[in-house]
Amino acid sequence: MATITLKGLAHSYLAQPRNVQMHPQDYAIQAIDHVWKQGGAYALLGPSGCGKSTLLNIMSGLLSPSEGEVLFDDRVVNTLSPEKRNIAQVFQFPVVYDAMTVAGNLAFPLKNIKMPKAQINIKVREIADLLELTDFLDKKAKNLSADQKQKVSMARGLVRENVSAILFDEPLTVIDPNLKWKLRRKLKQIHEQLNITMLYVTHDQLEAATFADEIALMYQGKIVQFGSPQALFEQPNHTFVGYFIGSPGMNFIPIEKSGEGVCYQDIYLAISELQQAALQFSHSANLKLGIRPEFIELSETSTPNSFAANVLSVQHLGSYQLVLVDFAGLELQVRVPEKMQFTGTNVYLVFPSQWLKLYIDEYLVGEPVLENGHETQWESKREDKGDNHE
Structure with missing residues (x-):
């Protein structure tokens, strides 16, 4: 051995x-x-x-x-x-x-x-x-x-x-x-x-x-x-990991810097302080937010932190449904319980902050990590070349 x-x-x-x-x-x-x-x-x-x-x-x-x-x-x-x-x-x-x-x-x-x-x-x-x-x-x-x-x-x-x-x-x-x-x-x-x-x-x-x-x-x-x-x-370290792992893979939203957050088209999206700090050090235009279908909250009721979307299709997959929605021209997949029913096509999405990941040049940034049992922060999980892991 x-x-x-x-x-x-x-x-x-x-x-x-x-x-x-x-x-x-x-x-x-x-x-x-x-x-x-x-x-x-x-x-x-x-x-x-x-x-x-x-x-x-x-x-x-x-x-x-x-x-x-x-x-x-x-x-x-x-x-x-x-x-x-x-x-x-x-x-x-x-x-x-x-x-x-x-x-x-x-x-x-x-x-x-x-x-x-x-x-x-x-x-x-x-x-x-x-x-x-x-x-x-x-x-x-x-x-x-x-x-x-x-x-x-x-x-x-x-x-x-x-x-x-x-x-x-x-x-x-x-x-x-x-x-x-x-x-x-x-x-x-x-x-x-x-x-x-x-x-x-x-x-x-x-x-x-x-x-x-x-x-x-x-x-x-x-x-x-x-x-x-x-x-x-x-915590997918790279957009490919988010895409490849999971069924279906992670949703990605192309974004731009906007004040203390980011925006998709004219929709403002709040991000964490760690993510804001990571953005300050970057001049890249290759910015994305990622969130898995399992972690998006979907309802037919509007709340202050929700975003309007339209249902395009629903797949019934046994214990859950996979809902394809149009979010301001971008198709997102949302996983919801099988028992959930829709009265129309208008729905609202919530992106919980703990599951909303920020990617710069395809790599995850602005995430807390545990070192010796204590939470610290880093600018990026990318190693020297993105391939050096032990």
């Missing part, structure tokens, strides 16, 4: 990439500094093409980075093969030996490290029980279904003792949808039992939140936020 540290990690698939700071478009991974602590359950989340698999393959040793270092504990491993890094990797599609039995597949990596036969049998049984493969141990892998083969592939990754980490690259792609939830929970239980560093790559936020204690969200080759599922939902 190991703590994995990434230092100034950058990678380009071009033969002669230009400087990463001046030409980030040349790079699939852009100067990432990050730490995966020993024994953690992590998810690497992001859309297709954001660099997730590239980063995973660099950590495993399948790919050498163009720049920077990968450290296992305090040892630089850039030139070491996956075997010498003692990494177990489970790929998107199952990798099994069809001619072998399930037991043979699980025993194979243990035979390679010359584990005694009696110990191999015990370990194979233990992992087979964990993944509910005991009844298939004597079956040839070629006779298994695709999802059963993937369970065997996952079991092979888990069977080795004292691995540095187990890396999962979208392992549930071929799994039957009815089994996905069960397998995610099973992986979580296995992590709790074995205390192995696990990194789970996915584009599915539900998979990430179910498995991981902390999520690294990638966007355009950078980690734009690292934290708990709750932190990514409640």
